[in-house]
Amino acid sequence: MSLTGKTLGFIGGGIMGAAITRGLLGKGLITPEHIIIAEPYEARGRELVEQFGVRTTTNNLEAAQSADVLVLSVKPQVLSAILPHLKGNLKPDVLVISIIAGTPIRVIADGLGTRTVVRSMPNTPGQIGQGITVWTCPPHLSDVQRQQAEMLLGALGETLYADDEKFLDMATALSGSGPGFVFLFIESLIDAGVHLGFSRNDAERLVLQTVRGSVEYAVASRKHPAQLRNEVTSSGGTTAEGLYQLEKGGLRTIISKAIFAAFNRSVTLGSKPKTPPDVDTNGNS
Numbered sequence: 001m002s003l004t005g006k007t008l009g010f011i012g013g014g015i016m017g018a019a020i021t022r023g024l025l026g027k028g029l030i031t032p033e034h035i036i037i038a039e040p041y042e043a044r045g046r047e048l049v050e051q052f053g054v055r056t057t058t059n060n061l062e063a064a065q066s067a068d069v070l071v072l073s074v075k076p077q078v079l080s081a082i083l084p085h086l087k088g089n090l091k092p093d094v095l096v097i098s099i100i101a102g103t104p105i106r107v108i109a110d111g112l113g114t115r116t117v118v119r120s121m122p123n124t125p126g127q128i129g130q131g132i133t134v135w136t137c138p139p140h141l142s143d144v145q146r147q148q149a150e151m152l153l154g155a156l157g158e159t160l161y162a163d164d165e166k167f168l169d170m171a172t173a174l175s176g177s178g179p180g181f182v183f184l185f186i187e188s189l190i191d192a193g194v195h196l197g198f199s200r201n202d203a204e205r206l207v208l209q210t211v212r213g214s215v216e217y218a219v220a221s222r223k224h225p226a227q228l229r230n231e232v233t234s235s236g237g238t239t240a241e242g243l244y245q246l247e248k249g250g251l252r253t254i255i256s257k258a259i260f261a262a263f264n265r266s267v268t269l270g271s272k273p274k275t276p277p278d279v280d281t282n283g284n285s
Contacts, residue, residue: 002148003030003034003152004030007036009035009038009066011064012037014074016122016126016127019127021052024155032052035052036054036055036057038056038059038060038062067091067094070096071096071097076102076269079107086112087112095118095148096118097117098118098119102267102268104119105119105136105137105165115140118135118149119137120133120134120153124179127156132159132175133160134161134162135159135161169266172262173262177259181255186207
């Protein structure tokens, strides 16, 4: 086991950091005493201790210095305040795994003074082990380090390796931001159901199961989405009428514009890191 006996450190104890911890512990890939999480909010730190039995600290440097594998799980806007405090204080052979949106490998490598950096883009369903994470790394990483990265990211669900870092900004837009777009669609369906006359509870139940069932059927059938859509669309029927209005309203165009807007924002985040005023001088997130 490539994580056996290794200390896993987190800079940031938020949702995705907790999801990785939960997945690794649930699969028995690491034990709680080998995980240390730097979390600036003491109340959140206590929650993590109670939930997982891991070690926590409010000091980023303490977690970073202990780590054989270090996960950066903070907001991109605070990264430039954190990196200088960690530079020169990591183990020589540490593996750094970033799940920070829009931040290129070179920024983290230069900021930390290390060449062993993995960049990844997980998504929200990873909280229940149903996510998909796109990741990449420089060619000089060892097979063991690649194994460690894939094992850690696999705690969130499926993984997809990209041999070119350009795909990470694309993944940020498509699979990283994608759940937000799906949730908006779900919300819109529920609101329409309430407008028709269903109670909100019944509308929510109908929509969630419809979406869940549709996705699972699409995966199981392995058919093209257009073929699946045609199967449920009768000539002159209700679905045909509804689809006509969606196409007339430019649904495909709006979705495409949303994805490209998210992609451009990811690129912008990577090129212009900013430091918010509420980051303290110790580099704590």
